Amino acid sequence: MQFGVFSVGDVTRNPVTGETPSEAERIKAVLAIAQKTEEVGLDVFAFGEHHNPPFMSSSPTTLLAAVAARTERLIVSTSTTLITTNDPVRLAEEYAMLQHVSGGRMDLMLGRGNTAPVYPWFGQDIRQGLPLALEHYNLLHRLWREDVVDWQGRYRTPLSGFTSTPRPLDDVPPFVWHGSIRTPEIAEQAAFYGDGFFANHIFWPSEHSKRLIEFYRARFAHHGHGTPEQAIVGLGGQAFIARTSQEAHERFRPFFDEAPVYGNGPRMGDFARQTPLSVGSPQEVIDKTLTFRETFGDYQRQLFLVDHAGLPVEMVLEQLELLGGEVVPVLRRELDALRPATVPDAPTHASLVAAKYGDGEPRRPRPNANRGDNVTGGSPYQDTEAA
Amino acid sequence: MKLVVISGGTSDPSSTRMLVDRITARVLERAAEARLEVSTSIIELRPLAAELASAQVTGFAPPAVASAIATLAEADALIVATPVYKAGVSGLFKSFFDVVDQDLLIAVPTVLAATAGTSRHALVADEQLRSLFAYLRALTTPTSVFAASDDWGTKALGERIDRAAHELVVLAAAGVKSAMRDAGTHYNRVFGGASEGADEIEFDTDLMRLATGGSPGSVRPV
Numbered sequence: 001m002q003f004g005v006f007s008v009g010d011v012t013r014n015p016v017t018g019e020t021p022s023e024a025e026r027i028k029a030v031l032a033i034a035q036k037t038e039e040v041g042l043d044v045f046a047f048g049e050h051h052n053p054p055f056m057s058s059s060p061t062t063l064l065a066a067v068a069a070r071t072e073r074l075i076v077s078t079s080t081t082l083i084t085t086n087d088p089v090r091l092a093e094e095y096a097m098l099q100h101v102s103g104g105r106m107d108l109m110l111g112r113g114n115t116a117p118v119y120p121w122f123g124q125d126i127r128q129g130l131p132l133a134l135e136h137y138n139l140l141h142r143l144w145r146e147d148v149v150d151w152q153g154r155y156r157t158p159l160s161g162f163t164s165t166p167r168p169l170d171d172v173p174p175f176v177w178h179g180s181i182r183t184p185e186i187a188e189q190a191a192f193y194g195d196g197f198f199a200n201h202i203f204w205p206s207e208h209s210k211r212l213i214e215f216y217r218a219r220f221a222h223h224g225h226g227t228p229e230q231a232i233v234g235l236g237g238q239a240f241i242a243r244t245s246q247e248a249h250e251r252f253r254p255f256f257d258e259a260p261v262y263g264n265g266p267r268m269g270d271f272a273r274q275t276p277l278s279v280g281s282p283q284e285v286i287d288k289t290l291t292f293r294e295t296f297g298d299y300q301r302q303l304f305l306v307d308h309a310g311l312p313v314e315m316v317l318e319q320l321e322l323l324g325g326e327v328v329p330v331l332r333r334e335l336d337a338l339r340p341a342t343v344p345d346a347p348t349h350a351s352l353v354a355a356k357y358g359d360g361e362p363r364r365p366r367p368n369a370n371r372g373d374n375v376t377g378g379s380p381y382q383d384t385e386a387a
Numbered sequence: 388m389k390l391v392v393i394s395g396g397t398s399d400p401s402s403t404r405m406l407v408d409r410i411t412a413r414v415l416e417r418a419a420e421a422r423l424e425v426s427t428s429i430i431e432l433r434p435l436a437a438e439l440a441s442a443q444v445t446g447f448a449p450p451a452v453a454s455a456i457a458t459l460a461e462a463d464a465l466i467v468a469t470p471v472y473k474a475g476v477s478g479l480f481k482s483f484f485d486v487v488d489q490d491l492l493i494a495v496p497t498v499l500a501a502t503a504g505t506s507r508h509a510l511v512a513d514e515q516l517r518s519l520f521a522y523l524r525a526l527t528t529p530t531s532v533f534a535a536s537d538d539w540g541t542k543a544l545g546e547r548i549d550r551a552a553h554e555l556v557v558l559a560a561a562g563v564k565s566a567m568r569d570a571g572t573h574y575n576r577v578f579g580g581a582s583e584g585a586d587e588i589e590f591d592t593d594l595m596r597l598a599t600g601g602s603p604g605s606v607r608p609v
Binding site for chain 2: 135182205212270
């Protein structure tokens with residue numbers, strides 16, 4: 001089971017001091033938070049993606065490459081990568097490069113985003129949001145698996161004899177999670193390809209996500225990837241931890257009350273009762289998180305939102321100490337003990353390489369000498385016959 | 388049949404509640420004449436006010452509102468009533484229907500009712516409630532019931548109530564709701580919602596073919 005944190009890189013006023021950090025301060029803080037995530041023993045740092053103030057998360061692969069360079073074991077991921085407004089050709093290139101520079105310590109989570117105006121900024125039409133996401137991923141999937149792609153679709157110009165470079169590390173595509181909260185077509189696409197499915201259920205009662213996850217599990221089995229219990233599920237979570245329940249409530253309340261999304265609305269206590277939010281002692285956060293398994297079954301990845309709502313970086317680092325020091329070790333032990341041996345871990349680069357090659361040597365393609373074009377349809381690599 | 392009654396009145400007792408009680412009583416008499424067994428649930432919106440304020444900004448229904456929506460999902464017939472404030476439907480009443488699933492009331496026979504302090508607001512039921520319930524695709528009765536202060540003693544109000552009750556029972560007895568829903572018509576539904584059939588997923592669609600790697604050429608812009 002993997003544990004980690006995810007953030008959307010909001011630059012939010014600290015409601016206690018009244019100070020808003022600069023973008024520069026926030027970007028530095030996020031790098032420190034990511035390093036701390038590894039230090040305290042967590043597995044995953046996921047980040048992104050927004051293209052408007054007050055966010056600074058427009059360019060996740062640049063940031064994640066810096067994180068990967070400063071860490072040794074941490075998996076860097078996204079939350080989420082916009083499969084709608086990003087060109088799948090650029091995604092294929094950028095994330096393959098991230099895969100190489102991180103030594104395979106990466107995956108990504110695709111989503112449609114929730115900001116309508118972003119579509120025209122990147123030349124897209126929000127009315128086509130869903131078919132755009134589906135078509136773009138079908139193409140991305142091929143770009144990482146076929147050296148030379150001929151493709152024609154509805155939402156971007158056709159490709160003829162196109163090769164996305166660099167080829168994925170060891171010729172093993174990055175693992176992909178599909179994030180969705182209510183769209184059966186996205187769950188169906190995740191199931192069809194045997195990819196992971198991530199439900200960020202933190203803003204609603206957990207039950208709202210249950211039917212979609214059950215649908216994904218059933219379709220994962222239908223498409224021949226294993227049993228429903230073997231489907232690869234990730235969940236969001238949201239916690240604020242302190243020594244005592246009272247201290248946690250007192251310290252988090254001013255941030256909760258003015259947080260983007262739910263601030264100035266529900267009372268913190270009501271929201272914590274009705275959604276996956278836990279505010280309390282390590283034991284309370286453990287107990288609440290264990291209910292996710294009861295609702296959704298054994299799952300592979302738990303990401304917590306801890307860096308948000310104007311929390312100063314010192315408090316976020318302290319949250320990570322508590323999360324990594326006291327909460328996650330217990331969750332690991334309890335959830336690992338409950339999980340049947342037949343339920344797999346989330347795929348990693350190492351497990352995907354082992355699945356593809358066994359003890360054999362992974363493919364590391366070497367290009368032929370430059371012919372001055374990229375459109376002839378033959379193979380550009382030495383180990384493959386020209387067509 | 389399950390009759391659900393929604394009152395947006397804010398005082399206790401409110402004239403809005405008194406009006407729905409009169410309509411309900413007449414519906415039960417008419418139903419008995421038609422040999423229809425009726426179970427009645429009454430939803431008062433006043434106790435839901437705080438949760439509804441929260442639901443406006445969180446986008447999900449807290450427990451008491453969720454329970455009211457679950458009751459509404461079972462309705463075979465509906466009576467709804469709002470007081471008129473500032474020449475319109477009350478904010479509380481609209482807040483409730485703002486968080487109700489938009490596919491919950493498809494083809495449910497519905498009596499629209501409103502109360503006001505003056506007869507100058509007489510068209511609120513027909514001009515505002517009727518368009519709201521048209522959006523929800525409910526089947527409103529031709530007769531709506533409006534009662535201003537000076538209507539309460541009149542014979543005409545009783546006659547309107549009787550006409551609306553008659554229309555509701557005729558529609559409910561004819562099984563219009565299930566006939567319309569079962570006819571193979573494809574009503575647009577929101578997956579995972581509270582409405583009947585919300586978990587049914589169609590696989591024979593262009594989008595589902597695209598989700599499973601299918602040809603993008605078959606998908607038309609939506």
